[in-house]
Amino acid sequence: MVKIKFLGTGTSCPTLERVSSSYLLYVGEKKLLIDIGPSVLRRLIEHGLNVNEVDLIVLTHFHVDHSGDLPAFLFACNYGLEPRRRPLYLLGGDGIKQFFRNLCNCYPWIKPKHYDLQVLRVVNESYLWNEVKIITKRVNHNRESIALRLDMGVSLVFSGDTDFSRNLIELSSGVDLLVVECSFPERKVKGHLNLHTLRKMIDKAKPKQVIISHLYPEWDKRMRDSSIPCIIAYDGLEIDIG
Numbered sequence: 315m316v317k318i319k320f321l322g323t324g325t326s327c328p329t330l331e332r333v334s335s336s337y338l339l340y341v342g343e344k345k346l347l348i349d350i351g352p353s354v355l356r357r358l359i360e361h362g363l364n365v366n367e368v369d370l371i372v373l374t375h376f377h378v379d380h381s382g383d384l385p386a387f388l389f390a391c392n393y394g395l396e397p398r399r400r401p402l403y404l405l406g407g408d409g410i411k412q413f414f415r416n417l418c419n420c421y422p423w424i425k426p427k428h429y430d431l432q433v434l435r436v437v438n439e440s441y442l443w444n445e446v447k448i449i450t451k452r453v454n455h456n457r458e459s460i461a462l463r464l465d466m467g468v469s470l471v472f473s474g475d476t477d478f479s480r481n482l483i484e485l486s487s488g489v490d491l492l493v494v495e496c497s498f499p500e501r502k503v504k505g506h507l508n509l510h511t512l513r514k515m516i517d518k519a520k521p522k523q524v525i526i527s528h529l530y531p532e533w534d535k536r537m538r539d540s541s542i543p544c545i546i547a548y549d550g551l552e553i554d555i556g
């Protein structure tokens with residue numbers, strides 16, 4: 315059984331209802347965090363978790379709405395009530411190691427003090443982590459942007475931010491659940507999906523279930539729109555898979 319908590323479902327335009335998009339996965343005893351933008355740390359605490367309980371963080375890309383709370387997270391691992399001892403993995407696309415080094419140059423206090431941190435670049439390949447097979451592919455947003463698929467009895471895909479992407483179609487083909495950005499209902503902005511481009515991708519990939527997230531405020535008027543063929547995520551949504 316895998317549980318997903320939607321800690322945030324918003325964008326670079328945070329609102330009280332939606333903080334930056336971030337997903338917490340419970341896989342057996344392990345906890346995986348996908349993206350960690352502003353206010354996600356606060357959301358973790360609201361869900362009764364502290365930073366020392368997260369085992370792996372994936373950054374789909376480096377935009378601030380996906381990475382802004384990472385220094386605060388790492389700082390808390392050193393200087394929280396209990397210093398972190400549990401190993402931590404940080405996984406991302408091209409440039410993840412340099413990104414981490416740059417953060418450490420700005421904030422030397424985030425270098426791990428009492429625990430082991432592994433920073434891993436995983437691009438267009440698969441990586442086996444504690445019986446979770448993580449497969450990534452580049453998507454159309456930033457040069458480092460990746461989508462990821464997790465296989466562990468059930469299969470999940472997280473798109474990160476992307477425009478129409480053949481790699482994302484391939485990755486999410488027949489998957490149990492696709493969590494996909496759909497920034498705007500109608501407006502088309504380069505680097506992002508709207509309902510029209512998303513439908514084209516779903517028709518090809520045929521995932522079993524689709525949840526849309528990374529939603530700009532213009533979605534607020536569409537939350538009860540029954541013509542939308544997928545679940546519209548909200549902060550606090552929880553889903554059990556498997």
Ligand SMILES: [Zn+2]
Nearest residue numbers: 325326379475
């Ligand atoms: Zn974003």
Ligand SMILES: [Zn+2]
Nearest residue numbers: 375377455475
């Ligand atoms: Zn972005």
